[in-house]
Structure formats: structure tokens, C-alpha cells
Amino acid sequence: MSKASVEDIKLASAGLRGQLAEQFADTSTPNIPEDSNILLKHHGSYQQDDRDVRAERTKAKLEKAWSFMIRSKMPGGRITAKQWLIHDDLCTKAMGNMRLTNRQGIQLHGVLKGGLKEVIHNVCHSGLSTMGACGDVVRNTMGPAAPIKDAVHADTQKLTEEISQRFLWRSQAYADIWLDGEKLEPNWIQDPEVNPAVREVTKAAEGDDPIYGKVYLPRKFKIGVAIQPCNDADIFSQDVGLVPHVVNGEVEGYTITVGGGFGMSHGQLTTRPFLGQPLLYAKRANVVDAIEAIVTTQRDHGNRTERKNARLKYTVQTMGLDGFRAEVVRRLPGIETFPPKALSFDTVEDNLGWHEQGDGKLYCAVHVSMGRIVDRENGPHYRSAFAEIAKTLDLPYIVTPNTNLIIAEVAPEQKAAVDAILAKHGVVHADGMTRARKVAHACVALPTCGLALSESERVLPGFMDKIDEALRELGLENEPILFRMTGCPNGCGRPYNADFGFVGRSPNKYAMFVGGSVRGDRLAGLEFKTVLGEEVPVKVRAFLEAFKAERKDGEIFADWFARTRTKGEAPTPEQFHIELAERAAKLAGAKASEEG
Secondary structure, X not given: OOXXXXXXXXXXXXXXXXXXXXXXXXXXXXXXXXXXXXXXXXXXXXXXXXXXXXXXXXXXXXXXXXXXXXXXXXXXXXXXXXXXXXXXXXXXXXXXXXXXXXXXXXXXXXXXXXXXHHHHHHHHHOOOEOOOXXXXXXXXXXXXXXXOXXXXXXXXXXXXXXXXXXXXXXXXXXHHHHOOOOOOOOHHHOOOOOOOOHHHOOOOOOOOEOOOEOOXXXXXXXXXXXXXOEOOOOHHHOOEEEEEEEEOOEEEEEEEEEOOEOOOOOOOOOOOOEOOXXXXXXXXXXXXXXXXXXXXXXHHHOXXXXXXXOOHHHHHHHHOHHHHHHHHXXXXXXXXXXXXXXXXXXXXXXXXXXXEOOOOOEEEEEOOHHHEEOEOOOOOEHHHHHHHHHXXXXXXXXXXXXXXXXXXXXXXXXXXXXXXXXXXXXXXXXXXXXXHHHHOEEOOOOOOOOOOOOOOOOOHHHHHHHXXXXXXXXXXXXXXXXXXXXXXXXXXXXXXXXXXXXXXEEXXXXXXXXXXXXXXXXXXXXXXXXXXXXXXXXXXXXXXXXXXXXXXXXXXXXXHHHHHOOOOEOOOOHHHHHHHHHHHHHHHHHHHHHHO
């Protein structure tokens, strides 16, 4: 399918309606056409197939094992006990588990076509939504996970909800297709202070959205908010990052960064990761308007002829930061903007374990391996534990950007009960883990992702077992070192700003990047173009040994590497694709010779 045809499909969709209602009412087929899949993404779902059985089924001349992924949209990762239990129940329609995402959402994989409407309907009846969780719109807005009860944390959470409300697409198609026309709205936009016109939010002329226009955005758009010094929302990886400026304990305004994004497209040599750059500072009352000016600038100036160069990061690079800023400011008549404030972060980590919220209550941040909520046969029974806490204690949860889970609003007298339920189901506190293990993360990859070139989620825990051994032997178990893995160059696991990033190239082969930072503010460089899976812990250990031998007092790994090592080549598609193209050309030439 040509890249321009995606724009044509959106344009002709009547507000992202297309033929989705008719196709999902047809139970005679297990899948939908690809043009409908493009529209479906905006409704919060992707069509996928089980790649573990793809080759076997192809050999047997059987249809792919089609299913759908559903993604719930949760600003700042917030979810009530009731909403959690609804998602837990929906696991029976999926693969028996759910996946916490590093964008603070929840994914259900393996939903069959006939069950999709029921799942989306139930998510919406819980008070959440899947609307805009995928597609060429503003996605789930990330925010600080810790439920600290102060003015700054309250304002950042409110801001995530304001952004989410402002950038919902407004066609009635979503309600008509999945809710039989009901005007259900997510609970995070029912507060009159956030959204004075709740009942108007989905009303718009079909195919002419007040913000997105007739063809929506050129590509997806990601926004995150972080409070210094904790960069848990990884703002430099976002299209737009927001950092509050605090005066006398209150938020005066926000510094806005633009143009981050790590995706690299298969075979597209003009694509590459970029870190976000500070754009401007806006007073609090004007922040959402400033974001709208950025979004509409991207809408009007983003690349719509080459989809793989359509993200905001390329628009900023093409226009130049000063030119982009000038266009944004032009769209803010009567609103004063200012130079960005200086930013300083020290970590992207979650503060695991028990902590005070500041209002007499407690919260507990629980480590969840790779974000997979499942009852493991020989490991923690995450699903049972969190369901029991929600059912018996009615406590809300927060999904963190590191795919861990916070149990919030715990009264002191409930603490023992929480600990007892976690222990009963084998969910251990992170006290005995290495610091690196606590923050290590992998994307989903195989078997459900259609782009994955290699394993990620299913292998990183095993790699970390061996890396943990090295860390403990070297006395580095408490050092802040960030490990991330992703199954392909698109980088959903955000590997390109990690201390160690592993990017799938082909089955059991990874490119190894080193030299990012646990602060999330620096790109790593390529150290090894191809590393076999079993070589990963060996390569890592060599760096750890050098770090221990050469570090200065108090120096963390990121600063040691920056001081002592020449960073490798920045991440580019050439590192993944040139030899693949050459190999394909050779094979094509050999075949032509045989036929000649």
C-alpha cells in the first residue's frame, strides 16, 4: 500500500467510520482488510496474528491466526479498582493476561474479531476509553506516576487530563460503532473544571474535526509530563514534553520540549531517533493552547507524502527549531511565550516499595516483570494478586512509565493486608533486586507484533538474570544502570537513550547500543552491530568491569562512559538495513543468473 493512500483512506472515511461497523458485524471472516485496519487504529485497536504459528499455518495452507490488540487510554496511568477488575475480567476474551505499557496504558492481546466490540464496550463502560489510544492522533498523555499529594503533582495530573480531553477526535463514529450510539465519555473528562461541555465532546461534522481537520495528523503524536528531577515519563523521547516551573510550591507554567521520537522505519534510510529540544515556556493558563498550536503546526506542515518521515521530529528538523517556534507563536495571538527554563533530571526510575503520599496515606510501587500481568507457572501470580487487592480493598492503581504498578491511597491500617496478599501470590518487593533489574524494560515483540525481527519481552528477563550475577559479583548491584530492549529498529522499548540498548536485527541477533543515560537525556551510540543473544551478558560484563576499574568516587555509569569512552555512531537505519538490501540484491541477481 502506498504511503499516500493512508491519507486517502482517512479522507474518505467519514470521520474514521469507514466500513468498520459492517465488517465487525460479519462473523464469517476472522480479519478485516488492511484499509480498515488503518482506521481501526484510531479506535484503539490493531489487527495482529500469532507469529509463533504463522509458518506452520502457512505450510498447511491455513489462514493466519488473526486476532486484535485493544489498548486502553489512561491519562497519567490512573485506573480505579472497578476499572481494573473490568480489565481483569476481559482477560478471558484475550490471552488470559494483560500488558502494562510504557505509555501508562493497558493492552489486551489476542482478542478475536467477534469479541472486539464487547471488549471496547466494556472498557468504555468502566469509565476509560480506547479512543485515540492508537492512530494518527494525540495518544495517551503520560505523567508523573507517584501519587504525591502536593500542588505540583496535582497540577501535572490535571494537565494530562486536560490534554487528553482537548485532543480527543470528535466524530460520532466511535460511539456509533462500539457503543450503539451511546454518549459515554471517559471519567477523566467528566469533571466540569476539566471539560465544561462534556456532552459536546464527540460532536463534530463527519470528516471535519475541529483540531484534526479532514485527514487527522500525518502520524501518531505523543505527549509526556515530568517533574524534575524525575524524568519517569521520558520527555525527551516524546513529540511534546512538559516540565512544570514551580514558584512557592505552585506551578507557574511549563517548559515545552518538541521533536523527540525514537522510531526508525524498516528500509527507510532517512529515518532516525531524535531527542526532544526545549521550545518555549508558557504560563499555566496557556499551556494547552500552546500544545494545540504545536499540534496544528504539525497537522499543516508535517510530511504527508512520505509517511515514514511524517513524525513531528522531522517537521522540526525540516523547519528548524527557530522556524518551528515562530510558526507556533504565530498561532498564539495575544498569548505571551517566553524562553524555556533550564531543565535538570537525574533518573527515569520508579521509586519502588512503600512511601508516604503526604496526606496520611501510603502508596506501594510494585515491580512487574516486563509489565505482563499474568499468573506465571513458576513465578509471581500478578493477575490474582492485583485482582484480590482491587476486590477486597478497593484501592486504585497507577501504571508507571516503566511498566510497574503503584497501589495508591492505602490507609496505614491496610498496609499489612496489601503485603499479605502480595506475599500470598508470590509477588515480592523489589528490595532484593539489583537497581538495574528494577528499571529494565522490553517491548512486547514476538509473537504478536508484526514488525518484530527478534524476541524482546520473552528473553530480556533471562539476560538480566546473568547480568544480575555480574553486577553482584562486581559490587554494582545498587548502581543506576538502564537496560532496555526492543524487537526491531522502531524502538517501542525506548532503547536509544538507555545506558545499554538492544535492538532486534534478526532471530537471536541484536544491535548493541551503549552510552545513553539513566536520566533519559542522551542518545546511545552503536558499539556492536550484531550480538547473539547468548553474547549479550558477556558484552555487558566487559563494560561493567571497566566501569568498576575506572570510575571516580560517586560516578554513575552514564557519567563514566561519557568521560572515558568515545560514543559509537548514533542510531541510524543503515546499521540495520543496508546489508539486508545488499543481500536481497545478491539473491535477486543469483536467481536471475539461474533463470538466464
